[in-house]
Amino acid sequence: MNDSHYCPHTPEEIREMLSVVGASSVEELFAPIPPELRAKTFNIPPGMSEFETFARMQAIAADNSAAMVNFIGGGFYDHIIPAVVDHLSGRAEFYTAYTPYQPECSQGTLQALFEYQTAICRLTGLEVSNASLYDGATACAEAAMMALRVTGRTRIVVDGCVNPFSRQVLRTYLYNQAVEVVEIAPLDGLLNRAALAACLDEHVAAVLVQNPNFFGCIKDLSPLAEQVHAAGALLVASVYPVSLGLITSPGEMGVDIAVGDGQSLGNPLSFGGPSFGFIAAKKAFIRNMPGRIVGETVDKNGKRGFVLTLQAREQHIKRHKATSNICSNQGLCALRGLIFLSAVGREGVAELARLNRDKAEYAKARLAGIPGVTVVQSAPTFNEFTVFLPKPAAPVVAELLKQGIAPGVPLGDYYEDSANALVVTVTEKRTKKEIDRLAEALQAGL
Structure with missing residues (x-):
């Protein structure tokens, strides 16, 4: 050649x-x-x-450390992906499909997105979902924009326990707008409720929290929802979809808008992407949702069909009427999420969540037994938890990486006085042998 x-x-x-x-x-x-x-x-x-x-x-790919034992989380998680997800999503009908600009000609794509919306609603316990978003971080920002439109207010209050990357994207979204973003510093790895009460007033459009939060802590959001609603604001919660197999859904806890990243639903880590963002809300807010919403109907012959019921993008309607200009709904990744949820099923999601929780509890006990290591116990956790080491975490992580173990996310770059803190994540893929190896390597490295 x-x-x-x-x-x-x-x-x-x-x-x-x-x-x-x-x-x-x-x-x-x-x-x-x-x-x-x-x-x-x-x-x-x-x-x-x-x-x-x-x-x-x-030869180039061989330079990557594919055999690394992964205890890193912080938004992207190393979960098992059933073979059926790759098989079905790899069919040409799906991976060559694009945005349905002529929806009547895209019935298969529309049906898949409709079923995806249904699955997200069932998972979150809320009434409406759109046909996916770009990723979890932009979903947080889009939810904040929704709340500003719904309430007509000008302030967003953000819990400092929300993923730092999502908070950065939120600040970027709102940078050139007449909107104030107030961040509340964490208190023992949890939302500082007293500080929140002090800033809840008639200007607050929404309070944005994460459950489980970046430190891995879980809280019942019902009392918080009542407090936020009493101030006339909306409660937005970023959630980890796999955890919803075990944790009460955001809808049942009174959350108005639930968002999250769908990577853990059948999408590989892939060096950080792509994945998809999901958003679900109460039906009253449907016209303020970003992106597209697929609806079910019947044609003139009474045959079941699907349509783009709401098209809120500037490519579909006049720019000044658009609720969002986000231009990718990551449809193929969302389809993988649907296939994953369909294959695993309701009972499977619950079992998957229990495996994550139980294995994390074993790891928590093993690490707590290491002299000098303290496990944060301020609240229950799902599959992530925070430990404090007797020395800075970053060099410890660097040393364990040389041994083929990625022990977690050091918090020193994200929070003050947290140089010794490490967030450890344990998914269903981690074995007892691997957890024991982590504990032994960590103890030797201290």
């Missing part, structure tokens, strides 16, 4: 182009670009055969 199989231009075409523009070489063509911004060279190696290219890619 020659280079033309891999490059858009042949050497002859390049010489002709240079002659027309009056440059003697490709390097001279790009000379006006400052040297520090310029590629070091355009002399790429000759093209390779398919076999050689594949072998080269395998």
Whole structure:
């Protein structure tokens, strides 16, 4: 094979182009670009055969530590993915499908999204869901925007126990708007209720919390919902979907809008993405939801059919009437979430959640037995918990990574006075042997 199989231009075409523009070489063509911004060279190696290219890619991939024992969470989780998820989502009907701009011609896509919405509503205990969002962090921001539209108020109160990355995305969303974002510093890994009470007034549109929170702690949100509603505000909760197999749903606890990241529902870690964001709410807020909502109907012959009932994007309606300009609903990833939930089922989700909780409790007990290690016990946890080490966590993590163990997320970069804190995550994939290995390696590293 020659280079033309891999490059858009042949050497002859390049010489002709240079002659027309009056440059003697490709390097001279790009000379006006400052040297520090310029590629070091355009002399790429000759093209390779398919076999050689594949072998080269395998060699590059071999540099990745695929055998790492993973106790990292913080928003993305190492869960088992049933084979049926890959098999069905890999069918050409699904992975080649795109946004249904002509929905009447996309009945299969619409039905899948309708069933996805139904699954999210059942999971969260709320009445309406849209056809997915970009990811969990943008879902938090979109929920805040919803609350501002619903209430007409100008302040968002955010619990400091919400994922730091989600809080950063929220601040970015609202940066150029006349909206105040108030963050409440955590108190022993939980929402500081006294500080919240002090700032709840007629300007607060919503209070944004996370359950389980970034430290892994779980709380009954029912009393908080009553407190927030008494101030005329909405309660927005970011939730971990797998935990809902065991924890009371946000809808049952009085949450107005529930959001989260769907990566743990049948989507691989994939170095951080892609995944999908989900959002569910009370029916009264449906016209303020972002994105698209698929509805069920019948055609003129009485046959079941599906339509885009609400289309709130600027690509569908006039820009000034749009509730969101988010341009990707990650439909294929959301489909994987639907297949996962359908395959696992109601009882399977509950069993999966119990496995996560039970294994995390075993790990918590093992780590608590290490001299100098303190496990935060301010509230029950699901599959994540926080420990304090007798020395800074970051170098300990770096040392264990060399041994093939990713022990957790050090909190020093995200919270003051937390350099020794480490959030440990245990999913159903972690074995007793792996947990024991973590405990032994951590004790030796201290």
